Amino acid sequence: MPRINAATVAEHRARQRRAVLDAARDLLAETGQAPSLADVGARAGLARSSVYEYARSRDDLLAAVVADVLPSWAQRIQDAMAQAPTPGARVWAYVEANVAFFAGDEQRVARALGSVVDPAVLSGPMQEFHAALQEPLRAALREHGEPEPDAVADVVDAMILSATKSARARQRPSDPAERTAILDPLRRLLGPYLGLARDRSGCSSPAAEGSTQ
Structure with missing residues (x-):
């Protein structure tokens, strides 16, 4: 045998x-x-x-999904930031990756988990998920020269949530045009501060020329 x-x-x-x-x-x-x-x-x-x-059981399965998807989502955003060449570009990569999350299938999964998983099970992993994203964002802001990285990180998150409100309410992933419509005003507002290069349309592009601080 x-x-x-x-x-x-x-x-x-x-x-x-x-x-x-x-x-x-x-x-x-x-x-x-x-x-x-x-x-x-x-x-x-x-x-x-x-x-x-x-x-x-279903509860075991849902807990396993939570333990699997939250670190995966955080890693995806961290990886996007790590590939950016400057601190300002890393902040913008954070914005783009979060918009992709809120406008994609992942948001439907997150919404479903929020409605079916016991809050006691979800609380700890969600706190870890938030910390895993906030630490590199605040580090990038500090490197960019921001004197109040905690406050500005909260402002960046608030801007993302406001810009993606419609996308988060949809029952389907956003199409490319809808994602562009989300990102364009964020780029116009954050681009000068982050030192992003401008494309031919006059919008700041994801590639940063360098820190303005």
């Missing part, structure tokens, strides 16, 4: 767990409701008994 390779088994389980989490996330985005384990199994192409290996 051939020996079972432990690494192969671990890789197989990791793929199945990923399939379960992705299926649950997709169903949350589509329905706005907590999916059943049977529905998740059907979407993932797994038997319900296989799903039970990774979640014993």
Whole structure:
């Protein structure tokens, strides 16, 4: 009888767990409701008994989704900031990445999680998510020369929330034109402060020429 390779088994389980989490996330985005384990199994192409290996109940499944998607979303925004060449460009990358979040499928998942997950389960991960985003934003503002990075970070977040209000209310992802309409006024307001280069239309572009501070 051939020996079972432990690494192969671990890789197989990791793929199945990923399939379960992705299926649950997709169903949350589509329905706005907590999916059943049977529905998740059907979407993932797994038997319900296989799903039970990774979640014993809907609450377990939702907690696993929260633990999976929040760090992933934070990492995506952090990665976008890390690729920007200057502090001002990093702040703008934060703005763009958050607009992409609020205008995309992720917002539907976040809205669904907020309505179906026990607040006690969601509270801790949400605080960690917020901290994971605020720390690099405030660091970029400090490097940009901002004397009050905490206050300005709050202003930037308030501007993003105001600009994405319509997008967050939609039951679908925003199309490219709608995203551009969100970003353009933010770019006009923040571009001069962040030292962003101007494109041919006169709007500040994401590529920064350097800090103005």
